[in-house]
Amino acid sequence: MYSEKVMDHFQNPRNVGEIEHASGMGTVGNAKCGDIMRIYLDIDENQIIRDVKFKTFGCGAAVATSSMATELVKGKSIQEAMQVTNKAVMEALDGLPPVKVHCSLLAEEAIHAALWDYAQKHQMTIEGLEQPKSDIGEEEEEEEY
Numbered sequence: 056m057y058s059e060k061v062m063d064h065f066q067n068p069r070n071v072g073e074i075e076h077a078s079g080m081g082t083v084g085n086a087k088c089g090d091i092m093r094i095y096l097d098i099d100e101n102q103i104i105r106d107v108k109f110k111t112f113g114c115g116a117a118v119a120t121s122s123m124a125t126e127l128v129k130g131k132s133i134q135e136a137m138q139v140t141n142k143a144v145m146e147a148l149d150g151l152p153p154v155k156v157h158c159s160l161l162a163e164e165a166i167h168a169a170l171w172d173y174a175q176k177h178q179m180t181i182e183g184l185e186q187p188k189s190d191i192g193e194e195e196e197e198e199e200y
């Protein structure tokens with residue numbers, strides 16, 4: 056059911072932990088399952104992501120996607136990190152079962168929330184970045200409200 060890459064990142068997740076005095080930190084919850092993800096970013100003066108760590112109360116797919124997502128944004132510029140969508144992460148992992156796709160949103164949204172936090176602290180705008188929601192869900196669910 057899971058690709059070898061998913062199993063590898065689940066069993067040996069990269070970049071787990073936290074960063075003290077992080078440049079940006081973002082926490083999001085997944086409205087579908089109640090799981091939580093927190094991402095810490097260390098961004099240098101040239102706006103390059105020097106280091107990134109994550110912590111999650113999430114399922115195996117959330118762990119694997121976050122691990123891959125952190126690998127994909129590490130060493131990248133903020134604009135490059137904005138291109139790391141949940142789709143890009145899933146592709147890098149050779150896919151996820153359809154019922155687990157919502158789990159991959161946690162990492163993307165938490166990275167965006169951490170970038171938002173960084174932008175707020177530096178009074179800057181990041182192109183394409185919107186204010187994060189604390190709870191993420193699928194679009195159609197949000198329309199019910």
Ligand code: FES
Nearest residue numbers: 088090114117158
């Ligand atoms: Fe909640 Fe996967 S079931 S993140």
